[in-house]
Amino acid sequence: MGKVFDWHLIFDFIPTLLEYLMITLQVLFYATVIGLVLGLILAVIRLFRVPVLSQLVVVFLSFIRGTPMLIQLFLVFYGLPALLLVFGVDISRMAPAYFVIVTYALRDGAIFSEIFRSAIKGVDYGQTEAAMSVGMSPMQSFFRIVLPQSASIAFPNVANSVISSLKDTSLAFTIGLMDMMGRGEALIAATAHALEVYIAMSIIYYAVVLILEQAAKVFEKRANRHKAPVVVLD
Amino acid sequence: MQLDYPFIWEAFKEILTALPLTLMLTFVPLIVGFLIGLGVALARIYRVKGVYHVANGYVSFVRGTPIVMHIMLIYFGLPLLLDSLAKRYDWSFNINGVPITIFVLIALSLSAGAYLSEIIRSGIVAVPSGQIEAGYSVGMTKFQVMTRIILPQALAQSIPNLTNVTVGFLQASSIAFLVSVKEITGTAQIVASSNLKFLEAFIAAGLLYWGVTIVIELIASRIDRRATAYNQGGIG
Numbered sequence: 099m100g101k102v103f104d105w106h107l108i109f110d111f112i113p114t115l116l117e118y119l120m121i122t123l124q125v126l127f128y129a130t131v132i133g134l135v136l137g138l139i140l141a142v143i144r145l146f147r148v149p150v151l152s153q154l155v156v157v158f159l160s161f162i163r164g165t166p167m168l169i170q171l172f173l174v175f176y177g178l179p180a181l182l183l184v185f186g187v188d189i190s191r192m193a194p195a196y197f198v199i200v201t202y203a204l205r206d207g208a209i210f211s212e213i214f215r216s217a218i219k220g221v222d223y224g225q226t227e228a229a230m231s232v233g234m235s236p237m238q239s240f241f242r243i244v245l246p247q248s249a250s251i252a253f254p255n256v257a258n259s260v261i262s263s264l265k266d267t268s269l270a271f272t273i274g275l276m277d278m279m280g281r282g283e284a285l286i287a288a289t290a291h292a293l294e295v296y297i298a299m300s301i302i303y304y305a306v307v308l309i310l311e312q313a314a315k316v317f318e319k320r321a322n323r324h325k326a327p328v329v330v331l332d
Numbered sequence: 333m334q335l336d337y338p339f340i341w342e343a344f345k346e347i348l349t350a351l352p353l354t355l356m357l358t359f360v361p362l363i364v365g366f367l368i369g370l371g372v373a374l375a376r377i378y379r380v381k382g383v384y385h386v387a388n389g390y391v392s393f394v395r396g397t398p399i400v401m402h403i404m405l406i407y408f409g410l411p412l413l414l415d416s417l418a419k420r421y422d423w424s425f426n427i428n429g430v431p432i433t434i435f436v437l438i439a440l441s442l443s444a445g446a447y448l449s450e451i452i453r454s455g456i457v458a459v460p461s462g463q464i465e466a467g468y469s470v471g472m473t474k475f476q477v478m479t480r481i482i483l484p485q486a487l488a489q490s491i492p493n494l495t496n497v498t499v500g501f502l503q504a505s506s507i508a509f510l511v512s513v514k515e516i517t518g519t520a521q522i523v524a525s526s527n528l529k530f531l532e533a534f535i536a537a538g539l540l541y542w543g544v545t546i547v548i549e550l551i552a553s554r555i556d557r558r559a560t561a562y563n564q565g566g567i568g
Contacts, residue, residue, distance in 0.1 A: 103412055160542070160546070161538075163499065163545065164499075164541060164542035164543075164544075164546060165503070165541045165542055165545075166503035166504075166507075166517065166541055167503065167506075168507065168509070169506065169517065169520075169534055169537055169538045169541060170538075172530065172534040173531070173534050173535065173538060176531040176534065177531050180335075180531055265397065265399075266398070268398035268400050268401065269398075269507070279400075292408045293405070293408040293409050296401060296408060297405065297409075299401060300397045300401045300405060303396070303397045303398060303401065304396040304397050307396040307397070308396060311396075
């Protein structure tokens with residue numbers, strides 16, 4: 099602050115910030131992949147009502163829903179090293195990116211598990227019956243028949259939640275991640291042109307979100323092309 | 333694990349004093365945002381000339397950028413804008429006297445407006461057109477149909493979505509700590525760094541947010557049951 103607003107700077111800042119967008123996207127990618135696996139495990143635990151574990155999952159989901167991203171980041175950042183120290187593992191010098199990935203993976207896992215659960219429930223039960231009637235085991239019918247069909251139901255929600263995770267990564271700089279936002283904060287400290295930096299970052303975030311939304315739309319159309327509406331000739 | 337359990341309780345008591353500010357940062361934006369959202373939703377549904385494109389752009393931009401950006405843009409941008417206007421029109425007005433909380437409230441309200449407009453819009457669109465036709469057929473005006481037929485049903489159906497947004501903005505209010513507002517997260521940060529007990533302080537803050545979220549959800553499910561009682565079918 100205190101300096102005159104100079105909109106030319108916005109265009110100077112964009113290339114610098116774009117270099118760090120990669121880190122944001124990498125964190126997002128790893129967190130999403132781990133989150134998908136975790137989400138599937140949690141969903142299966144709840145669907146098959148595994149005793150004890152199922153109740154623990156409910157508490158975990160409620161906690162993730164009930165606390166802000168920032169608090170979760172801090173809890174993982176300060177809590178994970180303390181927890182692992184009990185087992186004699188010292189990770190206090192680990193790069194912030196790992197803590198960020200752990201936090202987002204846990205959060206994504208919780209969100210994805212709810213999406214998967216409703217998607218799996220959305221598959222017609224007749225499909226399971228049909229699978230059983232041709233002699234498939236419950237395992238086979240789940241993994242070969244129900245799960246693949248539920249994926250296309252879940253996809254739009256998963257895409258939305260990945261996009262909102264992208265926006266959430268803007269908070270990861272608070273535990274020291276040098277992503278786009280972290281670089282932006284450093285730029286502000288160096289140039290004192292806060293508004294220009296934030297405008298530049300908003301433009302980038304907005305562009306990435308629009309691109310991801312379009313990509314999701316195209317992908318969804320392709321994935322569902324076998325479900326093309328039946329043309330009734332009259 | 334080396335946890336100072338009594339300190340969690342100490343921290344909790346201290347952080348609890350910040351709860352009113354957090355609740356204000358949650359509900360004021362939701363109420364202001366609701367009014368903005370209603371206006372925007374109606375402008376988009378009725379395709380009001382001129383306003384329509386602005387409304388679309390506003391919703392798309394706000395939903396496409398992180399909330400922390402909205403807070404920062406308003407926090408750094410609004411004073412600059414008002415200062416230059418004050419200079420041009422000779423207002424006697426000092427932006428430095430405005431508390432930071434006001435900027436956060438403006439930013440969160442604008443943000444809530446965009447999210448709420450989508451919810452209100454989908455709620456309105458979901459009201460069966462037979463209801464609207466029935467309203468017209470008994471001689472109601474457009475305004476009467478909107479306020480007596482469409483909105484009550486649209487809002488009743490939107491309660492689960494509105495609850496999600498309420499919880500979301502409770503949590504979004506934690507971002508205000510980045511511009512040093514002393515709400516729950518900000519206070520937790522202060523308690524943590526002045527006692528050098530970070531984990532304990534954030535556990536306390538987490539428990540507080542969690543508790544408030546559960547209370548909000550309980551209240552919302554009560555309201556939901558009452559508001560949608562007309563639509564439950566069967567015997568009632």
